[in-house]
Amino acid sequence: MTLPHPPSSPILEHDARFMQQALRLASRAAGHTRPNPLVGCVIVREGRVVGKGYHQRAGLPHAEVLALRQAGTAAQGATVYVTLEPCNHHGRTPPCTDALLQAGVKRVVAAMEDPNPLVAGQGLHRLLAAGVAVTVGVCQAEAAMLNQPFVTWITQGRPLVTLKMAASLDGKTATRTGESQWITGPLARQAVHRLRARHDGVLVGIGTVLADNPQLNCRLRGGRDPIRLVVDSTLKMPLEAAILTASRTAGIWIATTEHAPAARRRALAQKVGERHDGQILLCRATPSGRVDLADLMAQLGQRGILSVLAESGATLSAALWEAGLVDRLALFLAPLLIGGRMAPGLLQGEGVARLAEAQRLTNLRVTPMGADLLLEGTVTRPCLQA
Numbered sequence: 385m386t387l388p389h390p391p392s393s394p395i396l397e398h399d400a401r402f403m404q405q406a407l408r409l410a411s412r413a414a415g416h417t418r419p420n421p422l423v424g425c426v427i428v429r430e431g432r433v434v435g436k437g438y439h440q441r442a443g444l445p446h447a448e449v450l451a452l453r454q455a456g457t458a459a460q461g462a463t464v465y466v467t468l469e470p471c472n473h474h475g476r477t478p479p480c481t482d483a484l485l486q487a488g489v490k491r492v493v494a495a496m497e498d499p500n501p502l503v504a505g506q507g508l509h510r511l512l513a514a515g516v517a518v519t520v521g522v523c524q525a526e527a528a529m530l531n532q533p534f535v536t537w538i539t540q541g542r543p544l545v546t547l548k549m550a551a552s553l554d555g556k557t558a559t560r561t562g563e564s565q566w567i568t569g570p571l572a573r574q575a576v577h578r579l580r581a582r583h584d585g586v587l588v589g590i591g592t593v594l595a596d597n598p599q600l601n602c603r604l605r606g607g608r609d610p611i612r613l614v615v616d617s618t619l620k621m622p623l624e625a626a627i628l629t630a631s632r633t634a635g636i637w638i639a640t641t642e643h644a645p646a647a648r649r650r651a652l653a654q655k656v657g658e659r660h661d662g663q664i665l666l667c668r669a670t671p672s673g674r675v676d677l678a679d680l681m682a683q684l685g686q687r688g689i690l691s692v693l694a695e696s697g698a699t700l701s702a703a704l705w706e707a708g709l710v711d712r713l714a715l716f717l718a719p720l721l722i723g724g725r726m727a728p729g730l731l732q733g734e735g736v737a738r739l740a741e742a743q744r745l746t747n748l749r750v751t752p753m754g755a756d757l758l759l760e761g762t763v764t765r766p767c768l769q770a
Contacts, residue, residue, distance in 0.1 A: 392520045399493055402426050402433070402465045403523040407495070409438040409447070410467045410530060414582040415608055416441050419688035421468055421498075421534035425451040427489075429462040446471065448480040452487050460488035467527045469498040469520075472507035481510045491517040495527030499538045529747070532762075533584075533691035536711060542681035543689045545587075546712040547701055548579060555729050556722035557698065562595075571754035572716045574604070576695075579714060581607040583693040585637070585684065589700035590616040599630035600695070609634035611661070613684075613692065615700060617674045619644040623655055635661025639680045641669035677707050702733030705743065708765055713745060715759045741766055 403426075410424030417439055425447035427435035435458070437450025445453075448470055452459050470480035470492065484492065492511050497520060498504060508518050528535065533544040550568045551557050558564035566573070580586050580602045592598060593614060601609045609631040614621065619640050621628075628636060636656050640649065649664060656662030665683055668676040684692065694704055704710050715730075736742050745761030752758075 393491070393517045395519055395522055398431070399465070399519065399522045402428055402463075403467070403493065403495055404526075405433070405436070406447075406465045406467050407523060407526055407530060409436060412438055413440050415584065415610070415691075418442065418584050418690045419534075419537065421531045423447040423466065423468045425467070426465045427451045427455045427459055427462050428465065429455075429458050434458040434462060446480050449483050452483055455487075461490045463491040463493060464489050465493045465522075467495045467523075468531065469494045469496065469503055469505070470507040470511070471498070471503050472510045479507070481507050484511065485514050485516070489516060491519070493519045493522050495522055496520070496524050496531075499535050501538075532711070537685055537690045540685075542678075542685040542709075543584065543692045544711045545681070545692050545694055545704060545709050546579070546583065546714055547694045547696075547704060547710045548576065548714045548716075549701065549730050550716040550718070551730050552718055552720045552722045554721045554723060556724070556727040557730060558728050559722055560724040560726040562728075567718045567720070568716045568756045569718070569754045572718075572756045572758065575716070575753055575758060577602050577604045577607060579693050580610050583610050583691045584689045585611040585613045585692045587613040587615070587692050587694045587696060587700075589696050590614060590620050591699060592695070592697050593621060593625055593627060595697075597626050598695075599626050601631045601634070610693065611689070612636040614638045615675050615677075615680070615696075617641050617643060617669070619648040619652055621652055623651065628655060635663065637661075637663045637665055639665045639667050639675050639683075641667055641673065641675055643669060643673050674703075677703055677709055681709055698728055698730060698732040702731040702735075705731060706733050710743075710763050713759070713761050713763060716753065717757045717759060719755055 406424035406426045410422040413422055420439060420442045423446060424438040426433055435451040435455025437447045437454060439447045448466055464484060470484060472479050472481045512518050536544040552567060581604060586600050600612045611634050612627050616638050617640060621638060638652060638656060653664045668679040670676050744764045746764050747762045749760045750757055
């Protein structure tokens with residue numbers, strides 16, 4: 385049962401400054417902590433940072449523990465800034481509340497409560513009961529945005545989906561003859577690799593595999609390859625496709641249906657099984673015989689996938705959009721006009737009949753990428769009147 389919100393002590397003038405440091409620390413581990421959240425911690429005594437840390441990977445010490453180790457005896461009587469409520473339960477590691485109390489901290493400032501029902505205010509209540517002052521809500525919006533994948537996974541049982549698209553200013557993703565490489569420039573392509581490194585998985589449809597033969601790995605120095613996810617309802621995947629051999633560290637998961645030939649399923653299962661963490665995911669089929677995307681996302685959630693970057697074509701992108709499964713948009717716009725009725729656009733599918741039905745973007749941010757622009761935003765679904 386979720387506890388009532390713990391009483392919060394006042395927010396002080398310098399709290400936001402130290403919490404921003406904790407948020408920057410937390411963001412360093414983006415793409416590495418699944419199924420855990422991103423957490424950063426800064427310990428301050430008499431206005432000076434005496435300890436800091438961030439959670440780096442599931443199974444490793446939590447941010448608070450690392451910061452306490454660095455602070456040592458200076459943690460006694462100090463203020464702890466942490467981007468997420470300290471845990472109060474045994475998982476792979478002991479409760480962080482125990483460590484904070486043993487260190488004798490005086491005050492804990494948390495950006496937000498943990499949505500995990502195993503925590504959900506219990507950590508803060510435990511600290512309060514032991515006489516520790518607690519402040520909640522400092523930089524809460526930034527913390528919630530940072531951990532939107534974890535919150536989506538905990539509350540909806542599926543990963544957060546970011547839809548990445550690239551187009552000309554008139555919304556075309558290729559010319560009428562199909563030429564699409566490259567609409568955007570090198571800085572935009574580097575940004576895509578950074579996005580891959582920050583997501584647990586990267587998703588395409590079989591049409592993209594057949595047309596472009598992509599590798600879908602991260603080609604930045606020190607970058608991390610995401611799990612490659614392919615929607616392939618009838619298993620048309622060529623056994624020699626580049627995506628099957630492009631990474632030695634990340635798996636390839638192929639989502640299919642019972643409509644796929646059994647012999648083909650066995651052949652591909654053997655092929656992907658030769659790679660690190662290869663899997664065939666058998667999903668429900670829609671009436672048209674395609675992979676049920678909601679079922680796929682539920683299966684990914686069950687496997688601890690918190691975030692997916694969809695680099696899909698217009699058909700799969702539209703299917704994700706119409707299913708209400710897109711949470712964020714990353715749209716790269718190039719300063720050119722392609723034109724033409726036969727040139728493909730960003731989304732296919734049925735589309736909406738009325739503007740009131742359109743999904744809109746909030747929290748918009750526009751970032752120059754050389755000559756291109758990156759438009760990012762959170763997808764807001766319409767609330768329609770009956």
